[in-house]
Amino acid sequence: MKNTLCFLLLAGIHFVQAQDILHLKFSPEFKNAALNTDSLYLTSKGDSIRISSFRMYISSIEVIYKNGTTFKEKNSYHLLDIDDISSFDLELPASINNVQKIVFSIGVDSLASVSGALGGDLDPGKGMYWAWQSGYVNLKIEGTSPSCKTHKSEFGFHIGGYMHPFYALRTITLPVANTKEIEINIDLARFFENIDLSKSNSIMIPSKEAMKIADSCAKIFSVK
Amino acid sequence: MRIKKTYIVLTFIFALCASFAFFSPGKNTKIIVPKGWPKPLYDFSKNPLTEEGFKLGSALFYDPILSHDNTISCASCHLPFTAFTHADHSLSHGIGGKIGTRNSTALMNLIWSPSFMWDGGVNNLEVQPINPLTNPLEMDSQLPELVLELNQSPKYRKMFYRAFNDSVITSQLLLKALAQFTSQLNTYNSKYDSIMRHEKNVAFTASEKNGYALFKKNCSSCHTEPLFTNYSFQNNGLPIDTFLMDYGRMKITQNSKDSLKFRVPTLRNIEFSAPYFHDGRVNKLKDVLEHYTTGIAVGPTVAESLKSKIELTKQEKKDLIAFLKTLTDKYFMYNSRFRYNYSEVAKD
Numbered sequence: 001m002k003n004t005l006c007f008l009l010l011a012g013i014h015f016v017q018a019q020d021i022l023h024l025k026f027s028p029e030f031k032n033a034a035l036n037t038d039s040l041y042l043t044s045k046g047d048s049i050r051i052s053s054f055r056m057y058i059s060s061i062e063v064i065y066k067n068g069t070t071f072k073e074k075n076s077y078h079l080l081d082i083d084d085i086s087s088f089d090l091e092l093p094a095s096i097n098n099v100q101k102i103v104f105s106i107g108v109d110s111l112a113s114v115s116g117a118l119g120g121d122l123d124p125g126k127g128m129y130w131a132w133q134s135g136y137v138n139l140k141i142e143g144t145s146p147s148c149k150t151h152k153s154e155f156g157f158h159i160g161g162y163m164h165p166f167y168a169l170r171t172i173t174l175p176v177a178n179t180k181e182i183e184i185n186i187d188l189a190r191f192f193e194n195i196d197l198s199k200s201n202s203i204m205i206p207s208k209e210a211m212k213i214a215d216s217c218a219k220i221f222s223v224k
Numbered sequence: 225m226r227i228k229k230t231y232i233v234l235t236f237i238f239a240l241c242a243s244f245a246f247f248s249p250g251k252n253t254k255i256i257v258p259k260g261w262p263k264p265l266y267d268f269s270k271n272p273l274t275e276e277g278f279k280l281g282s283a284l285f286y287d288p289i290l291s292h293d294n295t296i297s298c299a300s301c302h303l304p305f306t307a308f309t310h311a312d313h314s315l316s317h318g319i320g321g322k323i324g325t326r327n328s329t330a331l332m333n334l335i336w337s338p339s340f341m342w343d344g345g346v347n348n349l350e351v352q353p354i355n356p357l358t359n360p361l362e363m364d365s366q367l368p369e370l371v372l373e374l375n376q377s378p379k380y381r382k383m384f385y386r387a388f389n390d391s392v393i394t395s396q397l398l399l400k401a402l403a404q405f406t407s408q409l410n411t412y413n414s415k416y417d418s419i420m421r422h423e424k425n426v427a428f429t430a431s432e433k434n435g436y437a438l439f440k441k442n443c444s445s446c447h448t449e450p451l452f453t454n455y456s457f458q459n460n461g462l463p464i465d466t467f468l469m470d471y472g473r474m475k476i477t478q479n480s481k482d483s484l485k486f487r488v489p490t491l492r493n494i495e496f497s498a499p500y501f502h503d504g505r506v507n508k509l510k511d512v513l514e515h516y517t518t519g520i521a522v523g524p525t526v527a528e529s530l531k532s533k534i535e536l537t538k539q540e541k542k543d544l545i546a547f548l549k550t551l552t553d554k555y556f557m558y559n560s561r562f563r564y565n566y567s568e569v570a571k572d
Contacts, residue, residue: 116270116350117399124354125367125395131354133476134347166478207478 020095022063022071023181024102026080026088027224028054031189037082043192049155051188053142054082055128056217057108057121060171063094064101071095077108079121079128096180106217107138107169113162133205135162138169139217141188147197155197159213161206168210170218183224190220253278255335258412259421261450264335266349266407271400273407277387279567280380281405284398286564289373291363293319298356298402301328304562307493308332308409314504318362325361325468327504330497332411332490332556338455342486342502345476350403367395374398383567411492411556412450419550420450428550435547438540442516445529446488452551457485458527461520465503472502483525495552509548513541 028035035051042048058078063071071094080087112122113135128137137160144153161168176182194216203210253273257264271277284290285298301316302308308331310316316328326342340346346355356362357370374380374393385391387401418426428436439447448454457473464470464484473482486502494500499507506512513536520530536544560566 114347116267116348116403117396119394119396123367123395124351124399125371129351129354131346131351131358132341133345134351205478 019093020097022092022094022096022099024061024090024092025181025183026058026090026186027183028080028082028088028186028188031187035082035186035188041189043195043197044189045192045196047145047147047192047197049143049145049147049192049197051082051141051143053140054188055137056080056106056139057128057136058090058104058106059108059112060103060105061090061092062103063092063099064103065095066098066100076104077112077121079126099176099179099182101173101175102182102184103171103173105169105171106214107160108136108162109169110162110167112136130160135206136160138214141191145197145201148201149198150201155201156204157202157213158204159210159217161210163206166206166208166211168206168214170214172218172221174221174223176223185222185224186220187222188220191216253408255408256410256412258417258450261412262336265338266335266403268407271350271403271407273404274387276383277401277404278408280383280387280401281403282562283380283383283567284401285405289377290357290365290370291319292365295319296363298353299564301356301362302331304559304564305496305557306330307411307497307557309497311496311498314499316362318359319364322361324359325470326502327499329489330493331406331409332492333451334409335407336451339487343473343476344457344487349407350399353399353402367398371395371398409556409562411553413555414492414553415550416547417450417553429546431543431546432550433547434540435543435545436550438536438544439547442534442536442544443491446527447491452491453488456488457482458488459484459523459525460486460501460516461522461526461530462501462505462515463519463521465505468503470503481525484523485525491548492551493553493557495549496557509545510541513544517541 030039030041030051033039033041035054037050037052040048040050056079058080059076061073061076061078065071071092073092073094078087078090108122112118117124122136124131128140129135130137137158139159140157142154142156145155146153148155159168174184191213195213200209203213253275255264255268255273288294288297288300290297296317296319301310301313303310305311310328314327316324316326318324329342334340334349337349340349340352341355346352354367357365358367371393380393381391384393384397384401387404388397390397415426419428446454446456446458462484471483473485473487474480476482494509498509499505500509500512506515516530517534517536520526520533522531556562
């Protein structure tokens with residue numbers, strides 16, 4: 001009995017080991033400094049800012065190989081949250097050899113947005129769900145800046161929307177070198193490049209302005 | 225010795241499997257779709273109905289534990305006696321006497337509805353409750369705290385286990401449980417329905433018959449049979465309330481074409497679901513008809529069907545109201561299954 005159990009256990013471990021794990025590591029930064037919620041950063045528009053919250057959905061991850069095959073992650077929704085830095089490290093049960101490109105989306109697709117109450121990273125209690133206008137916030141950046149003439153100098157960008165004409169999901173394709181670990185920079189300096197915080201400091205609904213910011217969200221990623 | 229041990233282990237595994245089978249949700253609750261009605265839009269495959277799920281949803285619906293200070297429940301604004309709306313209150317009330325901005329809607333035939341709330345901002349029955357649960361003017365709860373509180377309740381852990389095979393309560397399961405209840409609040413047994421089904425010994429009176437003809441001529445383009453709504457968004461000519469400044473659907477679409485448009489409500493059980501309109505501004509059916517005949521504010525977004533004046537004589541108004549009362553479904557209104565404490569009464 002004992003022997004049988006041991007055998008099953010070892011076989012199980014062996015089976016897991018036999019699978020490749022492709023590490024996908026996102027590194028949140030501001031220019032070339034690591035992003036955290038304590039530091040002061042200077043945007044290219046000249047606003048000094050502190051970031052108190054940064055959360056985003058990475059979804060529909062695909063790994064495209066040189067031989068033309070593709071790995072598509074099932075149920076691919078990941079909430080990355082600066083308060084839980086381990087959430088930026090993803091593991092995919094995909095082959096690590098001959099990777100050519102990686103494709104992913106920022107945000108939650110329309111199918112998941114209309115599918116009722118979901119769980120895991122899509123749990124509506126995660127603070128990334130709009131109750132009054134069903135749908136997920138794809139990306140949330142909050143903080144303070146003396147440039148903001150607002151209550152407590154706060155700014156907040158809640159970028160989302162799954163319905164035309166305010167469809168905020170953006171898909172990113174990045175070429176990658178053949179490696180066991182793919183490291184992708186998220187540079188929030190680029191997010192603030194076109195934002196003048198004295199004029200634009202609060203976006204909380206799917207709107208024209210939110211779509212412009214969604215476009216710039218697509219530019220914050222680069223491969224290390 | 226070894227054989228004995230194996231037997232013990234096997235017996236244990238068997239007992240475990242058997243207990244799962246015993247508590248596994250039985251698919252014993254069926255939804256009736258009346259003949260000639262459209263297919264329900266709610267996806268039951270992701271939340272198969274069970275009696276245990278219904279009991280749990282019912283217990284939650286009537287439990288003030290869902291509000292921040294444990295003072296109000298869903299039923300505070302959605303009472304079964306009034307077709308699951310709040311009679312005598314034009315705007316819904318929340319905790320601490322706070323007052324919301326809209327008239328609570330009657331909860332009926334929700335599985336046929338493509339959208340929820342007066343502005344249609346909610347896209348699925350399961351996620352609708354997040355609004356009243358978290359709105360600071362209503363129940364003012366936070367989902368993570370609420371889920372924590374429910375997990376501390378042995379009663380609910382047991383009920384969730386029986387309903388979903390899982391005693392760890394999540395916001396997803398809480399919302400699915402509420403949908404087990406609300407998806408079954410269906411009404412299709414009014415006098416009107418009996419007549420449409422050609423049942424014996426039931427017929428419109430002369431007044432109701434004339435009312436039905438007037439209804440078909442003047443109302444049915446939006447309040448379309450058999451659900452008595454086409455679920456569209458319309459400006460029904462109500463002048464804006466200058467205090468509330470509620471532009472309805474435009475808040476959701478950001479499109480000025482949707483200014484002052486609200487979801488067309490069903491007319492079923494309208495006899496009991498006063499007050500009427502999105503802000504509950506009138507209390508009597510005769511006042512509703514007064515609005516449609518003399519009170520239409522013709523703005524740029526007003527419904528096409530209301531641009532030309534609707535004229536009704538005094539008798540015609542009476543007839544129309546007589547017809548509207550044939551939409552009252554007593555089986556629905558007085559169904560003990562939908563009442564408070566059903567889960568207690570129906571203990572197995």
